[in-house]
Amino acid sequence: MSEILTINGLRKTFEGKPALDDVNVHLQSGKIYGLLGPNGSGKTTLIKLINGLLVPDRGEIYVEGHKPGPESKSVVSYLPDKLYFNTWMKVSDLLHYYADFYTDFDIQRAKDMLKRLQIDEHKKMKNLSKGTKEKVQLILVMSRRAKLYVLDEPIGGVDPAARDYILETIITNYDPEASVLMSTHLISDIENVLDEVIFIRDGQIVMAAVVDDIREREGKSVDELFREVFRC
Amino acid sequence: MLGKLLKHEMKALAHWFVPLYIGVGIAMVLFGIGWTINLAWDNEIFSTIITMSLLFLFMATLAVISLGTFAIIIIQFYKTMVSDEGYLTHTLPVTVDQLLISKGLAGFIWNVLAIIAMALVILFAIFLTLVTTGAIDSNFWMEFVEMWNSLRAEIKEGIRLALGDITGSLILLGVEFIVLLIISGFSKLYLVYLSMALGQSVKGHKFLWSTIFYICILIGTGMISQIVTTVVMLGYGISTNDAVFESLNYFNFYTHGMMLTSILLSAAYLFGSYFLSRYLLKNRLNLD
Numbered sequence: 001m002s003e004i005l006t007i008n009g010l011r012k013t014f015e016g017k018p019a020l021d022d023v024n025v026h027l028q029s030g031k032i033y034g035l036l037g038p039n040g041s042g043k044t045t046l047i048k049l050i051n052g053l054l055v056p057d058r059g060e061i062y063v064e065g066h067k068p069g070p071e072s073k074s075v076v077s078y079l080p081d082k083l084y085f086n087t088w089m090k091v092s093d094l095l096h097y098y099a100d101f102y103t104d105f106d107i108q109r110a111k112d113m114l115k116r117l118q119i120d121e122h123k124k125m126k127n128l129s130k131g132t133k134e135k136v137q138l139i140l141v142m143s144r145r146a147k148l149y150v151l152d153e154p155i156g157g158v159d160p161a162a163r164d165y166i167l168e169t170i171i172t173n174y175d176p177e178a179s180v181l182m183s184t185h186l187i188s189d190i191e192n193v194l195d196e197v198i199f200i201r202d203g204q205i206v207m208a209a210v211v212d213d214i215r216e217r218e219g220k221s222v223d224e225l226f227r228e229v230f231r232c
Numbered sequence: 233m234l235g236k237l238l239k240h241e242m243k244a245l246a247h248w249f250v251p252l253y254i255g256v257g258i259a260m261v262l263f264g265i266g267w268t269i270n271l272a273w274d275n276e277i278f279s280t281i282i283t284m285s286l287l288f289l290f291m292a293t294l295a296v297i298s299l300g301t302f303a304i305i306i307i308q309f310y311k312t313m314v315s316d317e318g319y320l321t322h323t324l325p326v327t328v329d330q331l332l333i334s335k336g337l338a339g340f341i342w343n344v345l346a347i348i349a350m351a352l353v354i355l356f357a358i359f360l361t362l363v364t365t366g367a368i369d370s371n372f373w374m375e376f377v378e379m380w381n382s383l384r385a386e387i388k389e390g391i392r393l394a395l396g397d398i399t400g401s402l403i404l405l406g407v408e409f410i411v412l413l414i415i416s417g418f419s420k421l422y423l424v425y426l427s428m429a430l431g432q433s434v435k436g437h438k439f440l441w442s443t444i445f446y447i448c449i450l451i452g453t454g455m456i457s458q459i460v461t462t463v464v465m466l467g468y469g470i471s472t473n474d475a476v477f478e479s480l481n482y483f484n485f486y487t488h489g490m491m492l493t494s495i496l497l498s499a500a501y502l503f504g505s506y507f508l509s510r511y512l513l514k515n516r517l518n519l520d
Contacts, residue, residue, distance in 0.1 A: 014435075015435070048519070051322075051323050052322065052323070052517075053318075053319065053322055053323070053517060053519055054517065054518070055514075055515050055516070055517065069327070070233075070325045070326055070327055071325070073323055073324065073325040073326075074325035076323075078319075078323050080319045082316050082319065083316065084316050084317050084318075084319040084320040085317070085320070086244065086311075086312075086317060088247055097240065100236050100239075100240070101233070101236060101324050101325065101326070102325070
């Protein structure tokens with residue numbers, strides 16, 4: 001099992017205030033990781049740094065040995081917590097856009113998923129509901145045969161039925177050799193799919209543990225442990 | 233990847249430009265119909281109103297092409313680079329250089345098309361006026377051919393003179409002019425991109441900040457150009473003594489100097505804005 005993501009001594013400040021401080025993360029391939037923390041704990045900042053959307057003040061990030069850049073972006077499939085499409089585009093335009101830029105994009109897999117969800121690929125994005133747009137975005141992200149999937153709040157703001165579909169999509173579509181890093185504060189919904197968890201608070205990693213260990217040693221669910229660690 | 237970026241950029245811009253040019257086409261049809269009605273109607277007041285309206289339509293069409301092109305290029309850059317769409321753009325497996333070059337090339341191509349469109353609109357208006365006022369009759373085309381033939385002879389003579397010019401001054405002037413057009417076309421675009429790269433680095437009100445930075449850049453570059461041009465002109469004044477007047481064609485000497493100054497200034501703005509934008513997007517990217 002190789003290390004897909006290495007983060008050492010990471011620090012990021014906004015207007016002098018630290019959003020992340022001395023963060024160290026090591027992700028192995030073939031596992032699903034939960035990045036768990038309350039709102040404002042630094043989850044999105046960490047994810048943006050991994051994807052090269054922010055530049056750290058200090059520390060190092062390596063994805064498969066590459067600093068954030070074209071090489072790392074070609075192996076990371078990123079789902080942000082917002083919609084990033086041109087609304088005038090048709091769903092089929094987006095499929096071709098992805099296929100053009102990402103050599104690991106499996107267009108047939110995307111078409112199959114769209115069909116299963118009865119999303120018409122000839123429709124323009126602006127004519128789709130917000131929920132359907134989010135599903136299209138998730139389908140595109142999960143149709144890449146990436147080495148690392150970084151998903152920022154993939155189930156935030158969707159109804160419970162859609163959450164099940166999203167989680168199922170993630171589990172059934174990621175390559176067993178690939179890793180998934182998923183941020184959320186809705187722990188009970190995802191804890192059954194996680195291999196390991198990383199708890200983050202006030203920009204610092206407060207705990208990193210294997211989910212089975214938490215259950216066996218602590219005799220608690222991840223949700224219970226989270227409530228205990230982050231009790232106000 | 234640059235080719236793919238350029239392809240998608242041209243496509244995205246076409247999404248805005250195609251309706252704009254359809255609008256221009258409709259405006260020209262209306263212009264033609266209005267002009268024809270105007271001539272058929274024998275009423276002075278009505279004719280004045282129509283003429284003024286058509287003049288307004290003509291000017292508005294040119295303004296829409298010019299300002300619309302500028303606005304579309306700005307909006308496209310802002311949307312895809314520093315707003316939510318930036319999350320997709322900046323996670324593509326491409327370099328910041330490839331992004332900036334593709335944006336600059338696509339913007340430049342659409343700007344050239346806008347210049348061609350404006351020239352066509354002006355030619356159409358002239359042609360229509362000539363046809364409807366009866367200036368174009370059976371003799372017109374004969375006269376036109378004659379005029380063209382003599383013009384062609386003049387051009388040939390001009391080229392012969394230019395080629396025979398021992399200093400190569402006229403050819404050089406033509407080349408300088410084309411180079412200046414290209415470089416200043418790109419530098420204007422990249423100065424706008426720089427203002428947005430600066431604006432996105434500020435927290436909140438990014439578009440407002442981009443506009444403020446653009447105004448500051450315009451004032452700053454305007455002042456620099458003014459100072460440099462004045463210094464160069466003064467330099468020419470000092471160095472231009474009687475001997476220079478006698479030994480060189482002063483017009484050529486002065487014109488080439490000013491052309492070269494303008495080219496160097498535009499090139500400095502282009503490289504400065506490109507590398508500063510590159511630095512900001514690479515090291516100070518700050519998407520909300």
